[in-house]
Amino acid sequence: MTSPATKIRPIRDEAGADLSGAGLEPTGKPMAVEPLLEVSSVTLRYKTPGLIITATERVSFTVNSADRFVLLGPSGCGKSTLLKAVGGYLQPSEGSITIKGRKVTRPGPDRMMVFQEFDQLLPWKTVLENVTFPLANARGLSRRAAEEKARHYIEKVNLTRAIDSYPHTLSGGMKQRVAIARGMAMEPDILLMDEPFAALDALTRRTCQDELLQLWSDTRFTVLFVTHSIAEAIKIGNRILLLSPHPGRVKAEVVDVDTTSTADGSAGRLEQEIHDMLFSEEKHEE
Numbered sequence: 001m002t003s004p005a006t007k008i009r010p011i012r013d014e015a016g017a018d019l020s021g022a023g024l025e026p027t028g029k030p031m032a033v034e035p036l037l038e039v040s041s042v043t044l045r046y047k048t049p050g051l052i053i054t055a056t057e058r059v060s061f062t063v064n065s066a067d068r069f070v071l072l073g074p075s076g077c078g079k080s081t082l083l084k085a086v087g088g089y090l091q092p093s094e095g096s097i098t099i100k101g102r103k104v105t106r107p108g109p110d111r112m113m114v115f116q117e118f119d120q121l122l123p124w125k126t127v128l129e130n131v132t133f134p135l136a137n138a139r140g141l142s143r144r145a146a147e148e149k150a151r152h153y154i155e156k157v158n159l160t161r162a163i164d165s166y167p168h169t170l171s172g173g174m175k176q177r178v179a180i181a182r183g184m185a186m187e188p189d190i191l192l193m194d195e196p197f198a199a200l201d202a203l204t205r206r207t208c209q210d211e212l213l214q215l216w217s218d219t220r221f222t223v224l225f226v227t228h229s230i231a232e233a234i235k236i237g238n239r240i241l242l243l244s245p246h247p248g249r250v251k252a253e254v255v256d257v258d259t260t261s262t263a264d265g266s267a268g269r270l271e272q273e274i275h276d277m278l279f280s281e282e283k284h285e286e
Contacts, residue, residue, distance in 0.1 A: 008253070063190065063224060077243040087192050110188050123167050154181050180196070198228075233274075242254070
C-alpha cells in the first residue's frame with residue numbers, strides 16, 4: 001500500500017464502471033478554491049495523410065495555485081500534445097481549457113514553456129541576454145529592470161558564474177537551467193515543462209530535479225510537468241494524473257504525494273502500484 005498521506009483516485013465512467021483497473025477510491029473533487037487551470041473534457045485530434053489521429057480523449061483535470069502537477073503516461077498517450085494545448089499552441093477538437101477562468105485561445109506570457117530540447121535558447125545571446133529578452137519584449141520592462149529580474153532568477157538556478165556565457169559553451173543541464181530561469185523570470189501563472197530532463201544523463205537529471213524542487217520551495221510557483229518516468233513523477237509531483245496508452249484517457253489521479261517518505265520504501269511501493277495501474281489493461285489482454 002502507499003503511504004498514509006498518498007491517495008489514488010481511480011476515474012470512473014458515466015455508468016460508474018472503474019476505468020483505472022485497480023478499484024481503490026472513487027473519484028471526488030472537493031475544491032476549496034477556484035482552480036488556476038481547468039481542463040474540461042478535452043479531446044485532441046490531428047490529421048495525417050489519409051488519417052485522423054486522436055491524441056487524447058475527454059481528458060479533465062484541474063491545477064491549483066502552487067501545485068506541482070504531473071502528467072504521467074507511456075509514449076504516445078498525448079501528454080505532450082495536451083501540454084501544448086494548455087500553452088495555446090493547439091486548439092481542442094472538443095472541450096475547453098481555461099486559466100483563471102479565461103479561455104485559452106493562443107500562447108501568452110501567463111504560460112511559459114520549457115521544452116526537453118537543448119536548442120531552445122537563442123545561440124547568439126548570452127545567458128543574461130536569453131533571460132532578459134522576453135522580459136523586455138513580452139513584458140515591456142526597461143533594460144535595467146529586465147536585467148535586474150534576470151540576474152535574480154539566474155542566481156536562483158545557480159548560474160551566476162555563467163551569466164556572460166553563450167549557449168554553445170554550456171552543458172545540457174546548464175542550458176535547461178537557463179530555460180527554467182527564463183520561464184521563471186516571466187513570473188507566469190503556470191510553468192509548463194515538457195520532459196525537460198529526459199535527455200540528460202542520470203546524475204545530471206537527478207541534480208536538476210533537486211534544484212527544481214528547491215526553486216519551488218523558495219518561490220512556490222505552479223508547474224505542469226510532463227514525464228514518462230514514474231520515479232520522476234513521484235519525486236517532482238504533489239499530484240500525478242495517470243494517462244492510458246494511445247489515445248490518452250485519464251485512468252487515475254494520485255494526490256498528496258509525499259516525496260520525503262522514502263526510508264520506509266513507500267516510494268518504491270507507490271511506483272509499483274502506479275506501474276500496475278498504467279499497464280493493467282495490457283496485462284489483462286495477455
